[in-house]
Amino acid sequence: MSIGSLYVALEDFIERSSLKEIPPIYNTPAGQTESALRKFLSFDDGYLLFLGPRRIPPVATASSNSVNSVTILTSVGYQQLQVEQYQDAIKSLKPDIAIGLADVLDRQPGVKRREKMVDRTHAWTQSAVDILFKPADISNRLGETSFFAPILPLEKEQQTVYLRDLEEEMTDVVSGFAVWDPTTIDLIPQALWHLPRLSIGESNTPQDVLRGVSLGLDLSAIQFIGTASDAGLALDFSFPKGTPQDNDNKSSPYPLAVDMLLPAHSTDTSPLVSGCQCYTCKTYHKAYLRHLLNAKEMLAWTLLQIHNHAIMDRFFTDIRASIERGTFEGDVKTFESTYMSEFPEPSGQGPRMRGYQFKTGPGEKRNPKVFGRLDGVAERLLESQSSVVTPDAEAEELEARGFAEKMQ
Structure with a gap:
């Protein structure tokens, strides 16, 4: 049986021209137990809605993530998505499944940067669990949303403490895992091995999908469907x-x-x-x-x-x-x-490429030039008009253009 689902990137909906404006997605009227995200998208209950911070694949950003935020690309430029902002979005929109924040780079990280990746992801995951799913006031507990913890594309030794805490302190909250590299599935703690695993890394061909399934993936966010359609x-x-x-x-x-x-x-x-x-x-x-x-x-x-x-x-x-x-x-x-x-x-x-479909920086332009395509048309129009005989033309001009012969 197929499962209908949709992955939603928060950065697509939180563009703001000023700090005083509230994105429309947050103004969607919804009941206490209803999903505002589902109502905003007009999806029925038969579809699972996943909410993540960034698109798949994400566009490389000019600045790195910070201790308390990740860099996102909205329609009005780069912004910092604070950890608290993302948690508030999960609480407000109530998706079926929320993907935990992770400090993942678009390039190979150095040794010290890997330590920061693990520390930040660990802290952000623990914060989401404590605030959304284990609050002191049980009435504030988010019961309609499942939480997928991120597994970083790093070696097991670098994530040992984080993985141990997932198994010992978050077992009753974590409902699945989001992975960037299918080879890291083996890092999932044995006590949580039965939980579903979602691939949000790049899958460029069906062979990549099959490789992920053979390694233990259950769900895949596949971007080559849209890429193939755009290419005809x-x-x-x-x-x-x-x-x-x-x-x-x-x-x-x-x-x-x-x-x-x-x-x-x-x-x-x-x-x-x-x-x-x-x-x-x-x-x-x-x-x-x-x-x-x-x-x-x-x-x-x-x-x-x-x-x-x-x-x-x-x-x-x-x-x-x-x-x-x-x-x-x-x-x-x-x-x-x-x-x-x-x-x-x-x-x-x-179709014309959108900004989030290619990486920033120097390189070949992805879209053909659209301005200036009619520059030569005006000149040709003037030339054609200059060759047209007008009623007020003199006899010499008519003769010069071959329209008539001047009679003596």
Whole structure:
């Protein structure tokens, strides 16, 4: 059975032009036991809502985290999200699952920095547990939200004290774990081994997802679905193997996706993927989707996203069936030998990139230049107008332009 869920990054909703303004998400009316986050997003109770501080993957920030805050990127620039602010957000929004704050860097930390990462994460986790789930006044206890403690992407020896406290002092509060590196799952204390584990690190291919599952992951926040949709790629794989439609050479691996911008699809009225039962494939065809992509219609990426989510739903359904059969390890090898290890290189530009979709700093511009594209139009218009004969033109001018011949 599939579990519908949504990961929500708090930094997407707390932009403020001044300190006096309250973000709209905090003004959502909700009852004592209702989730303000759910009402704000208009999601029904059938979906699990995860709340975390940053997007997945997060954009690298110009400044590092501090002792009492993490640096976030909102629509109005970088800000410091205080530990108390995040705890208040959890208490106010009441998500189904809250991800604990962690001091995680976008680069390899040094020895001293690793110590700070552990100390800060330990302190922030303990504070969240004490204030939200073990307050002195039991009436202030947050009972509708589960708490996922972070496991840092560091060696076990560096997190020994933190992991011991998770096992000895927070067992009755921690409901699961958020991990950045699947190889750190082995660090989870034995007494808490039965709890679910969520991957919020980067998963760039379905092979990465399978690797995480084999290491013990239960849930994954997968960003390549949106990346593929933006690139105009329709996912085309099944587990352990399928019959992809665009590769007749059985000796070479199949591509993981179909580039819908290729000219070959301009007159193809077949579904995006043969046999797919998603709304997009049952209602539209390749030629129409390619037309939408070329016209840069928002509907194009919406339809691709619907299809790509359907492919991933089927992918996880097949994974669960494989585990139940006891053939998962062999099926993973079959999948890896059947499909390419990377997605095909997109041939189109895709929609305009948003600021949170690429890292800051120098480098190649991700969006084409939009200002100045009409600079030459005005000059050509003036030239064309200058060649048009007007009624007040003299006879010499008419003759010079070849419009008429002057009579003597």
